[in-house]
Amino acid sequence: MKFVDEAEIRVEAGDGGNGCVGFRREKYIPKGGPDGGDAGDGGSVYLVATENVNTLVDFRFHSVHRAERGQNGMGQQRTGKKGDDIYVPVPPGTEVHDKKTQEKLGELTKVGETLLVAQGGFHGLGNTRYKSSINRAPQKASSGTKGEHRILQLELTLIADVGLLGMPNAGKSSLIRAVSSAKPRVADYPFTTLVPNLGVVSVDERRSFVIADIPGVIEGAAEGAGLGLQFLKHLARTKLLMHLVDVAPYDEMDSPVEAARKIINEVEKWSEDLAGKPRWLILNKIDKLDSAEQEVRCQAIIDELQWQAPVYQISALKSEGTRALMFDIMAFLEEQTALAKLEAEDEPE
Structure with missing residues (x-):
């Protein structure tokens, strides 16, 4: 396999889902009140040092990695599903930098180590969260926040004795x-x-x-x-x-x-x-x-x-x-x- 010691990839965490505005509609309960559920958090992106990976060559063909968006909230106070995190395998010895800020995010030296490189967005809140003694029927729900997007510079240093x-x-x-x-x-x-x-x-x-x-x-x-x-x-x-x-x-x-x-x-x-x-x-x-x-x-x-x-x-x-x-x-x-x-x-x- 060809050795590649540097690679540039884009990582995109999932956005948080949006909260739900909903009201109970049941027979004999004309004023059931708010029941909009919270949304799910967006998935995050992690790098993980993997034993059977020894080069960065695969990133030349697969350079964008996206985590799943959080599911929107639903009626009946149902919470949306959290977006799945993704784990991107890299060789042990990989150093990670944010290309835009030149900040060193971390280094993965041992098999099994993980590094969070893009945080998923926070979930939106359903209107149930906004109910109060003076606002019994809130029409308000919040939107989820955006997940982090980054361009990473990966650099592999061989680990040898x-x-x-x-x-x-x-x-x-x-x-x-x-x-x-x-x-x-x-x-x-x-x-x-x-x-x-x-x-x-x-x-x-x-x-x-x-x-x-x-x-x-x-x-x-x-x-x-x-x-x-x-x-x-x-x-x-x-x-x-x-x-x-x-x-x-x-x-x-x-x-x-x-x-x-x-x-x-x-x-x-x-x-x-x-x-x-x-x-x-x-x-x-x-x-x-x-x-x-x-x-x-x-x-x-x-x-x-x-x-x-x-x-x-x-x-x-x-x-x-x-x-x-x-x-x-x-x-x-x-x-x-x-x-x-x-x-x-x-x-x-």
Whole structure:
């Protein structure tokens, strides 16, 4: 399915129904009095995070969502039926803005979460409500109020534990294919990844994490060059970044060190928060080097970058070193989860 990370939709809540003006007309009761009933409220529009929805593509074909109008009140003090609410399914990770006011209405991060985006109109009152000691036969009923109408801007941010960073053709797609069941396109030329890919990495029967592969970032991405800028935001919620570097690039215009520095520079310009996330250096494609050259080149890259964080040497294509890397990532994520839990427990209520 094609990935779409932004969509514009119109939501229209139902109007409240109108109250009824009515009087009892029964045999032997010539002056039965008012009996007009209240109307029903208009239906509201909600967004709901749904597990089996992972893109916003459907909104390109179904962009208007209307809730039901409330039923009018009826005689014999019968109340009109409330309009049915509608629940519009969206992927977890969807951020919602009112396009007109630019107000952020909310964010749906977990499956099952709901967000009210258009409130239904309030019901009108029947003439029974206006009866009083000085007005025994009111001819008055109120109309229902209008339901809210909004144009929403939806923006999807992928929710992943681990994000892959790297220049085009660094081997990100090959790595996600090697460690998960995701099958992104792989080829011997750059820019084969045009849309983000998510893969679930299962280290054993009970432990797993989600890894995200985004289109390669190029120099100038923070100013809008290439595809990386459009998708860097998808790494915002990750707990760990893996910076893949091709140790044996087919095009020597950029050395591995220069390529790595360009990525670091773009990430820092894009977001300080993103730049501050834990980041591991993954030296990929070691299968293209003999063992002696591998150690010399990898150490030279580490020294030039002055890299202090964990460093791994792998071949994504041949799955060399990938299993140990995935287990270390799982251990890191479990440690982060435990620390977050302790911090939450220590916070004063």
